[in-house]
Every structure is written in structure tokens, then in C-alpha cells.
Amino acid sequence: MLTTRRGSHSKTTTTCTLVVFSIGGQRLAARTEEVGGVWPWTNAMPVPSGTAFMNALVRRGEDVLPVFDLAAKLNVQVRGTTSLCLIAKRKDGPMAIRIDEEIPTLHAVEQTAIHRTTSAHDEAVEACLIETNEVPIYSFRG
Amino acid sequence: MTLEEAGSAEAVTALGVTYPLRDMAGCFGQPQVSFAPESRIILCTMGNLHKGFRVNEVLGLTDVGKERIRPLPPHFSGPERKWFTGLFLFRETVALLVNPGWLLGEETGPAQLSNLSATTVMALPSSHAVAAGKEPPTRPPVEVLELEEAPDADDTPWVPL
Numbered sequence: 001m002l003t004t005r006r007g008s009h010s011k012t013t014t015t016c017t018l019v020v021f022s023i024g025g026q027r028l029a030a031r032t033e034e035v036g037g038v039w040p041w042t043n044a045m046p047v048p049s050g051t052a053f054m055n056a057l058v059r060r061g062e063d064v065l066p067v068f069d070l071a072a073k074l075n076v077q078v079r080g081t082t083s084l085c086l087i088a089k090r091k092d093g094p095m096a097i098r099i100d101e102e103i104p105t106l107h108a109v110e111q112t113a114i115h116r117t118t119s120a121h122d123e124a125v126e127a128c129l130i131e132t133n134e135v136p137i138y139s140f141r142g
Numbered sequence: 143m144t145l146e147e148a149g150s151a152e153a154v155t156a157l158g159v160t161y162p163l164r165d166m167a168g169c170f171g172q173p174q175v176s177f178a179p180e181s182r183i184i185l186c187t188m189g190n191l192h193k194g195f196r197v198n199e200v201l202g203l204t205d206v207g208k209e210r211i212r213p214l215p216p217h218f219s220g221p222e223r224k225w226f227t228g229l230f231l232f233r234e235t236v237a238l239l240v241n242p243g244w245l246l247g248e249e250t251g252p253a254q255l256s257n258l259s260a261t262t263v264m265a266l267p268s269s270h271a272v273a274a275g276k277e278p279p280t281r282p283p284v285e286v287l288e289l290e291e292a293p294d295a296d297d298t299p300w301v302p303l
Contacts, residue, residue, distance in 0.1 A: 048170030050220025066217040092216040
């Protein structure tokens, strides 16, 4: 077992790892435990649907995932010709989200740096200052 | 059947059965099917319900075993759960299974047939039909799919369209 010897004045800090990605140039984040991976985007098959922003299926091998159109929800266009597919873990199963071609990055941040926000992003009730930007943290768990 | 063969009538009569025509895309609130060379009409029958649907293209016929059919992901929670009974892997992509009970029972029913103008088509021995008064085309224009109730009440009847 690994142990850490702390001085009597040391403070315990918890860190959390975020995946930072962009959609339409907007920087967004999600906790790593809520992200199942990032794939190249492949053609999605449109599905006639009355569920808001859930309007396609994407296939990868034997797997078929529903597509959540976060870009449409944010009212932006995904940027780049080789966009990516972020797999978001939801309680009822994974779903695919098309994101910009910019490769997502991992950021370890202290829990104390995360604060609640009242931004316009429905699924983002928290935000974090990364570099100089306030980045909303999305939760797709549902 | 091509759209030209069906003509501009609101229904097609084949093998003595009249099929009211409808845009399949319209059933799902989608824009109308464009009139392209690959557009087709599919005639469907279930019990005493008969309808024809305009589609953008027929990609082919395939047999799908029950074990290959997957449910629609639970993320879809709207009327689409009524529209589609499931999905299956088809070639390099995915195909949705239309719920025939909903599709054929929806809106225009047999009671309204008398109001529709119909193009009559005649049957060929091969069960294919051609538009009356025209030369038989080089390929069968019509494939009549008979839909049956599944013997197991838990299984929703389906047909790949």
C-alpha cells in the first residue's frame, strides 16, 4: 500500500480530471468518468424523432449508439472537416456527441476550483477556470 | 413500383386490392419524398389494411432473424418509440424497423377508400404487377409483402421496409 506522509499543516486536496473539448469553438468539459472515449466521427443515420436533439444513430462495428446533437442545442456548427465523436456515459447507456476536430485534452483540477454556475447550459451546473477561460462542466448522466 | 407507374392518383389497385398512397417520410413528420428516378412505392398489407408508401429508394430485401433485432435505445423517448419496433445492422449502416401496426393503421384507413382516385395495376404470375395498359418493364415494379401477426403475443409484428 502506498501512503503519503503529511506534515501537521498539510491540507488534503481532491483533484478531479476533466476532458476538455470544443463544439463550434465553445470550450466545454466533462468529468473523465462520464466519458467513454473519443472516436473519429463516422456518418450518422438520421432517425425521425420527437426526442429533443436525439435524432440519429451512429454505428461503430457491432455497436450502435444514439446521437445527441449538442451542437444544435448550443445553436452552433461543429467545426472542422474531420470532426470527432465523444462518447458520453448516461445512466441508460452511452451516447455519441459530435465535437470539433480539435483533440480533447485532459486537465486535472482541484475540486475546490469547481464551482456551481447558473450558465445557459442546461446540463452544466458546474464550471471551472481552465487557463483563463471559465469552462462549463457538462454532466450527461441524466 | 416507380412513381411514374403509379401515376398521379391517390391510390393504386393491384390484385383487386386498393392501396391508398402516402409519403412515408410524411408519416414521421419529415419533408416529402422527392421525385427521383430511384424513388419507389412499396405496397403493404396487414390483415385488411392496405397502404402504399412513397420512399426515396429501395435498398433491397433482407431476411432478419429475431436475434439480430435490437431495441431502440432508451434515449429515444418520444413518439419514435411507437414508430419503430427496433433496429438491426444492415450492410455498413443501421436500419430501423417500422412498426407496421402503427404505419398501416395510421390516418387514411379503408373507410376512406371510396374517395380516392386509383391507378389500376394488374398482377403477373410472379406476383409482381405492372401498370395497366403499359408494357411489362424489364424488372418487376411491385413486390407485395404480406405481413402476418406474430404467433407470440409479446412479439410485435414487423417488416423491413
